[in-house]
Amino acid sequence: MQTDNKIIRNKLFKCFGDTFEKELFQEIIDIGIYQKCDKGDFLIDIGDEMTHIPLIIDGVIKMMREGQNEEEIFLYFLERGDTCAVSFVNCINKRKSMFRGMVEKNSECVLIPVNKFEEWMVTYKSWREFIIDRYHNRLIELVETINSLAFSTLDVRLSSYLLDQMKIMHNKKLKITHQEIANDLHSSRVVISRLLKILELKGQIKLGRKKIKITNLRLVK
DNA sequence: ACATTAATTGTGT
């Protein structure tokens, strides 16, 4: 690893230590490029060439898709132990990224060059299984997103969005504005404000300026 | 500490 130190190694081990066999883990240490990114950075943007695969060892990445206009829609989060699974296929085919990955919470990752990625697919069973497993998970998440887009009303989507945020941030207090939620869900701020108010009146959340506290939120469809 | 401004949220039509 280029920026060598024990802390990174330990973090990496915490996330992937029992996923990968020893030799592979050592290779990751040797070859991987450590990168820190701050909130708001783009880890990957739509149209970017994929040259590396990130293994996320800390923080949260928000993946989204952009429509024709300028609007974005939230797809799913990546957290520690995850990797940008969709980029695998893009890498192999030398395609450009379909998604945008924005750093939601200060993150750290280790970048693996594509050629190593392909090599390890053949040489390491644990790598192969890891990739397939993560790809599978992404697919499930995407199907869930599609389901909710197609069949759920906005209030249900909002509730599940809040629960999602809570889970990924490991915090019941969300620092987020109504406008940001509206952008993610492809709705308008006013509508989100109203739905949030209803949730507050039901006693499921507590609203504050730039923050939402989740008290008793349940998903009832 | 106070006044001004900007950003965020609430509500009626």
Added chain:
DNA sequence: ACACAATTAATGT
């Protein structure tokens, strides 16, 4: 969806 009021945070003096 739009308009505007109300509230709160940020900044300057």
